[in-house]
Amino acid sequence: MSNRYYIDPLVSVIHNDHVTLRGSEAFHFCRVMRGKSGDEIFLFDGVGGLFSGTVDSVQKDKVEVNLIEKIVTDNECPLKLTIAAALPKSDRQKFLVEKLAELGTHRFVPLQLERSVARADSNVITRFQRYVIESAKQCCRNVLMEISNETTLDNFIKQTQNYGSENNDSENNVAQNNDVNDVKNNNDQNNVAQNIDDRNNVIPRINRRDFLRLLLHPVSLGAIGQITPKQLLSDNLPRNIVALIGPEGSFTNREISTCIESNFIPLAMGARILRTETACVTVAALLLTYAG
Numbered sequence: 500m501s502n503r504y505y506i507d508p509l510v511s512v513i514h515n516d517h518v519t520l521r522g523s524e525a526f527h528f529c530r531v532m533r534g535k536s537g538d539e540i541f542l543f544d545g546v547g548g549l550f551s552g553t554v555d556s557v558q559k560d561k562v563e564v565n566l567i568e569k570i571v572t573d574n575e576c577p578l579k580l581t582i583a584a585a586l587p588k589s590d591r592q593k594f595l596v597e598k599l600a601e602l603g604t605h606r607f608v609p610l611q612l613e614r615s616v617a618r619a620d621s622n623v624i625t626r627f628q629r630y631v632i633e634s635a636k637q638c639c640r641n642v643l644m645e646i647s648n649e650t651t652l653d654n655f656i657k658q659t660q661n662y663g664s665e666n667n668d669s670e671n672n673v674a675q676n677n678d679v680n681d682v683k684n685n686n687d688q689n690n691v692a693q694n695i696d697d698r699n700n701v702i703p704r705i706n707r708r709d710f711l712r713l714l715l716h717p718v719s720l721g722a723i724g725q726i727t728p729k730q731l732l733s734d735n736l737p738r739n740i741v742a743l744i745g746p747e748g749s750f751t752n753r754e755i756s757t758c759i760e761s762n763f764i765p766l767a768m769g770a771r772i773l774r775t776e777t778a779c780v781t782v783a784a785l786l787l788t789y790a791g
């Protein structure tokens with residue numbers, strides 16, 4: 500919708516039933532949309548609030564808006580999906596962030612992996628946040644997708660221990676055979692799969708109420724517990740899911756072993772090799788569309 504504007508808390512001000520829009524949103528209304536006093540617009544605060552309002556005055560660097568009412572609506576998916584991925588090359592990053600935000604992803608975490616081809620410095624994070632705002636305006640989403648700072652795989656795995664922790668108890672954890680911890684870091688990808696296969700593991704028990712970790716990897720890992728989308732969607736999804744996606748050169752053997760040892764479950768996404776951004780958007784569309 501072209502008449503939706505974001506109330507940026509860094510530059511705009513809400514006071515009682517009045518909003519002063521500044522910054523890029525004021526510029527967009529004045530210079531791009533050629534807005535004027537009396538126009539009816541919608542404003543959202545990025546954390547779920549949506550308001551209708553009438554423009555009171557238009558000045559050089561700000562737009563004064565009188566709020567009419569707060570609109571009660573909730574179009575957020577009940578599934579809190581976190582996508583953690585190595586960044587693709589810069590020309591595909593915008594597509595990745597925009598589509599994840601439009602689909603309803605809760606959080607995107609840029610990962611620095613051993614074969615990463617791009618980094619997410621402070622300028623990149625700021626650019627991603629702009630993409631999220633533009634996507635929210637377009638798709639009528641009133642909650643902004645979170646953009647986390649770039650982190651390493653090891654740090655991210657530690658952070659996931661807290662995801663969904665409000666419902667965490669012994670039976671709410673993904674169960675997996677501890678023999679996987681004996682898997683060694685091999686030089687050949689097939690050797691990693693074979694070593695894990697030799698442990699004779701079975702598909703892990705999945706807690707379908709609270710939390711699930713998924714690993715998207717194009718190489719079959721045998722009996723380690725790789726599941727298909729059909730198996731994953733055969734029952735109610737948990738409330739929190741983390742999906743981990745590697746770089747163009749894929750995960751290293753060490754990274755695969757680390758993920759398996761940390762109870763990430765490999766998810767099969769078909770026989771074709773997907774680009775990083777394609778895999779991210781595909782799994783988001785699959786899970787979030789199904790969850791509602």
